[in-house]
Amino acid sequence: MHRVAITGMGTINALGADVPATFTAMREGRCGIGPLEIADVDRLSIQIGGQVKGYDEAAYFNRQKIALYDRFTQFTLLATEQALSQSGLRFSGALADHSGVVLGTSGGGLNTQDENYRAVYEGGKNRVHPFIVPKLMNNAAASHVSMEYNLRGPSFTVATACASSNHAMGQAFNMVRSGMAKVMVTGGSEAMLCFGGIKAWEGLRVMSKDACRPFSATRNGMVQGEGAGVFVFEELEHARARGADILCEVVGFAMNSDAADIVMPSKQGAARAIAGALRDAKLPKETVGYINAHGTGTAANDKTECAAVADVFGAHADQLMISSTKSMHGHLIGGTGAVELLACIMALRDGVIAPTIGYEEPDPECALDVVPNIARDASVDVVISNAFAFGGLNAVLVLRKV
Incomplete structure (x- = not known):
């Protein structure tokens, strides 16, 4: 079994167009959630989101590429370029054959679907562009990354709702650890902030109209975001x-299923996933200093996650810091675990714990140190990233300082 290092990272999200900008925003506790700028926003009940503002696709891609790249693919390629530039890797020969890409997304090319349904059903058009299928398919981003960088090894996409990125990164980790690959480009992306994407989520009645306030007694729902986070996982x-x-x-990595309910989270399932990731890492629970929580800001998730953490860590839970950066960048659904892994790396590398902003009032059912509102300087050696998805699918990663 091989040890697995992270040697590159890249992102674009509501907090910034790259990692340094995102880290600065997290340190400052800045909120990237605001009024949405999309078509027909006035027809939506939910009119806020963690949107990548001021984004001009023509500044990065020519017309031919825009015809092939949905917004989620564009975000992925921009984040990948950053990650591979930082890593310094180039792929040819045997290394290209033993390097791949596995990415997470839930909606894939949802903007493309939305635009073309509108054109056909509302606009009355009878023909669409011949590249619509390759543009909207969930594996489009992974395929374009593999083609752009000559990654000829295992390449695929994971779609498991809000756990997609953590599942993808867990598979990448296991591939490098087992020797199946030398290098894996991994992470996830999402671009659901279009009329149809938000209207569908409105139907669940789990969305907030004003802010994401994880763990606060005043929380009233989640807020969607968009963007991408991409990493280079490499044999150490x-x-x-x-x-x-x-x-x-x-x-360490563990994944499991609640096998219980399609939307309601399970304390037992989450606890088994956290405990399983620690067993896989062969680390005692007392070594963990920080958890980046799933922390959606819904009543059910936050109290269930806190109960699971308390069950696993016992008395050590009082010594843990646990925060939800969704309060700043929103819930990126299939891409959320990837952007949240940045906060884990910031904690290990820079000794800065990203805060849970918007925190107003303690909730007795979330009685942990949630790093409220202000970032904290702290030295930690081991961190955990939680992802718990609709469908009862849980995926937990463990990272360690080198």
């Missing part, structure tokens, strides 16, 4: 041999 010895800057080490 391979990274060391080429003198790479190792950001941190991935040391």
Whole structure:
């Protein structure tokens, strides 16, 4: 079994167009959630989101590429370019054959679907562009990344709702750890902030109209976001041999199913996933200093997650810091775990714990240190990233300082 390092990271999200900007926003506790700028927003009950504002696709891609790239693919390619630039890797020969890409997304090319349903059903058009299917398919981003960077090894997409990115990164981790691949480009992306995407979520009645306030007694729902987070997972010895800057080490992963309810979370399922990830990492629970929570801001998720953490960590739960960065960038659905992994790396590398902003009033059922409103300087050696999806699908990653 091989050790697995992270040697590159990239992002675009509501907090910033790259990692440094995102880290600065997290340190400052800045909120990227605001009024949506989309077609027919006046017909929506929910009119806020963590939108990537001021984004001009023509500044990054020519007309031919825009015809092929949905917004979620564009975000992925921009984040991948950053991650691979930082890693310093180039792929050819045997390395290309043993390097791949596995990404998470839930909706895939939802903007493309929305635009073309509108054109056909509302506009009355009888023909659509011949590239619509390759533009909207969930694996489009992974396929374009593999083609752009000559990644000829295992490449695919995971779609497991809000756990998609963590599932994808867990698979990438296991592929490198087992020796199946030397390098995996991994993470996830989402671009659901279109009329149809938001209207569908409105139907669930779990959305907030004003803010995302995880763990606060005044919380009233989640807020959607968009963007991408992409990482380079690399065999540790391979990274060391080429003198790479190792950001941190991935040391554990677990996934399971609640097998209980399609939308309601389970304390038992979440606890089994957290405990399983620690067993896989072969680390005692007392080594964990920070958890980036799933923390959606819904009544059910937050209290269930806190109960699961308390069950797993016992007395050590009082020593843990746990925060939800969804309060700042929104819930990126299939891409959320990837952007949240950035906060985990910031904690390990920079000793800065991203806060849970919007926190107004303690909730007795969320009686943990949720790092309210203000970032905190703290030295931590081991961190955890939680993702708990609709369908009862749980995925937990453990990272360690190198």
